[in-house]
Amino acid sequence: RVRSAATRHAPLPGRCAHFVLRKRRFCRMIPAPGRRFCGEHGHEEEQNDRKRIPCPLDPKHTVYEDQLQKHLKKCNSREKPKPVYFVQDINAGLRDAAEIPEKQVSTLFETGKLYLKVLHLSAGLELHLQEQILSHQALQEALNDPKNGESAFKHLKQQASILGNMEKLHLLGPGRCFVEFGAGRGKLSHWVDIALGNVENVQFLLVERATTRFKVDGKHKGRDSVFERLQVDIQHLCLNKVPVLEKKKLPVVGIGKHLCGAATDLALRCLVESYTICCDRDHEEPAPKRSRAAETEVAPHNSAGNESTTEDHKPVAGIVIALCCHHKCDWTHYVGREFFKSVGLGPVEFHYFQRMSSWATCGMRETTSKASTSEDSEDQTNDTEEHEQTLSRTESGSDTLQGILSVEERKEIGCLCKRLIDHGRVEYLQQQGYKAELQYYTDSAVSLENVLLTAVPSPSLIPEPTI
Structure with missing residues (x-):
């Protein structure tokens, strides 16, 4: 898997010429025909006078400045509509936790x-x-x-x-x-x-x-x-x-x-x-209407009954x-x-x-503070x-x-x-x-x-x- 010294300093054929410092290798994206850099690194193209800026929704990727509005509508980091089963904090519990001095x-x-x-x-x-x-x-x-x-x-x-x-x-x-x-x-x-x-x-x-x-x-x-x-x-x-x-x-x-x-x-x-x-x-069925007096008389019984049905x-x-x-x-x-x-x-x-x-x-x-051996770490x-x-x-x-x-x-x-x-x-x-x-x-x-x-x-x- 070790590449030769010659290939380590040159991009793979048909691949982007941008060198990714973090990964210590060239970008593997495929540029457009006639280009040396992919769309993500196109700002490095000498012939390309279009400016790329960080996406305001997620600065980890960039976008052409003149296509920003179009990109925002389809960016994967945009806020998506909440699904029908989304209910804010329904399972969160009570928020009365005390601060710890x-x-x-x-x-x-x-x-x-x-x-x-x-x-x-x-x-x-x-x-x-x-x-x-x-x-x-x-x-x-x-x-x-x-x-x-x-x-x-x-x-x-x-x-x-x-x-x-x-x-x-x-x-x-x-x-x-x-x-x-x-x-x-x-x-x-x-x-x-x-x-x-x-x-x-x-x-x-x-x-x-x-x-x-x-x-x-x-x-x-x-x-x-x-x-x-x-x-x-x-x-x-x-x-x-x-x-x-x-x-x-x-x-x-x-x-x-x-x-x-x-x-x-x-x-x-x-x-x-x-x-x-x-x-x-x-599963609960609506209870039949009753007078206030009758409701008062049977309230304790009804309460127990409801508990058993649920x-x-x-x-x-x-x-x-x-x-x-x-x-x-x-x-x-x-x-x-x-x-x-x-x-x-x-x-x-x-x-x-x-x-x-x-x-x-x-x-x-x-x-x-004694450092562990490589064998222990492994x-x-x-x-x-x-x-x-x-x-x-x-x-x-x-x-x-x-x-x-x-x-x-x-x-x-x-x-x-x-x-x-x-x-x-x-x-x-x-x-x-x-x-x-x-x-x-x-x-x-x-x-x-x-x-x-x-x-x-x-x-x-x-x-x-x-x-």
């Missing part, structure tokens, strides 16, 4: 009260998780394919275990809509579809706020199942307004692989609050989400506030629990996934606690912080009428973020599949 922050760290709270809480809660490392036949061929490298193999093992847990919960079946939050390329939905085979009346909704390259959706064209992408932030997603769900009324199964931080809380609220409540309202059905058939990045959680969006408040904690403690949670994956890194890179990158010294808190806690102590406290945050999510789901559990779904050698959150409605609330 700097003096209070330093006091918490210096006195060590925070560590005592972590250890005290962990002693009173069952935070030791069971292993549910499963697999699924749908991925066996890919798992045995020697063409897959180590990174691909790790992802396949995780996806296989997620599908195995879904099968154990009887969530792989016809008449369902699978909503993958933080879908990315859509690989998890891809394998769910393969596992389902030729079942009827299945829909996939892939929720991703960013545009994604190399999507696998195209592999499923012409199949009975339907893949649809929803390019929207989970914070603003109202599932009840998605046309296909309005039309088919399918029970929903929420899934996700490594749904980062606050995105998990947004997804949970999207499923069990905004979607469920909207569906319950749709709780006798759950449009969400199940939730299976692999958790990660607890350091990116946010008190504003967090669904487990009631649990934290019940044990005497608030936004200040949550702020530091979320920060210390990063020690579970970064705590094993020594805080001394091993660390191989074991670290995209969501497990090293945080800054300030974020991990290592600069504040250097020499106070050992590596193992930091790791233990980080894991406890993760489990406490997750416990709040479990209690939230239980209060919403779900049987929720946490389990290790893969080995830590495969992924340091190896905890799976599952939830299914209580037996009396399980929705019937639509066939």
Whole structure:
């Protein structure tokens, strides 16, 4: 792959003559006939007297000044019309998070009260998780394919275990809509579809706020199942307004692989609050008119009756989400506030629990100034996934606690912080009428973020599949 000295200083034949300093190579775009530079770098053409300026919507690319107005109408960075399922901040939660005073922050760290709270809480809660490392036949061929490298193999093992847990919960079946939050390329939905085979009346909704390259959706064209992408932030997603769900009324199964931080809380609220409540309202029938006196007499009975009618059905058939990045959680969006408040904690403690949670994956890194060897760095890179990158010294808190806690102590406290945050999510789901559990779904050698959150409605609330 190493080019000769002669070719390194000249563009490839038929390619742009602009040298990209950041990539240390020539631009590979094809210029117009008779030109040496492509349209992006045309301002370097000696014969070209047209001026190119940065696009006001996105300065990362340029545009001819005399074509600016035309470009603004079709620029990919322009503000697009909001889809029908966009409802501003519908899943955001309450915005009453308190600011954390700097003096209070330093006091918490210096006195060590925070560590005592972590250890005290962990002693009173069952935070030791069971292993549910499963697999699924749908991925066996890919798992045995020697063409897959180590990174691909790790992802396949995780996806296989997620599908195995879904099968154990009887969530792989016809008449369902699978909503993958933080879908990315859509690989998890891809394998769910393969596992389902030729079942009827299945829909996939892939929720991703960013545009994604190399999507696998195209592999499923012409199949009975339907893949649809929803390019929207989970914070603003109202599932009840998605046309296909309005039309088919399918029970929903929420899934996700490594749904980062606050995105998990947004997804949970999207499923069990905004979607469920909207569906319950749709199923409610208007009460017959009655006199004010009669209304007063039966008010208590009616109130109880309404509660039973809204709780006798759950449009969400199940939730299976692999958790990660607890350091990116946010008190504003967090669904487990009631649990934290019940044990005497608030936004200040949550702020530091979320920060210390990063020690579970970064705590094993020594805080001394001694440089690691290249061999150590290589091993660390191989074991670290995209969501497990090293945080800054300030974020991990290592600069504040250097020499106070050992590596193992930091790791233990980080894991406890993760489990406490997750416990709040479990209690939230239980209060919403779900049987929720946490389990290790893969080995830590495969992924340091190896905890799976599952939830299914209580037996009396399980929705019937639509066939």
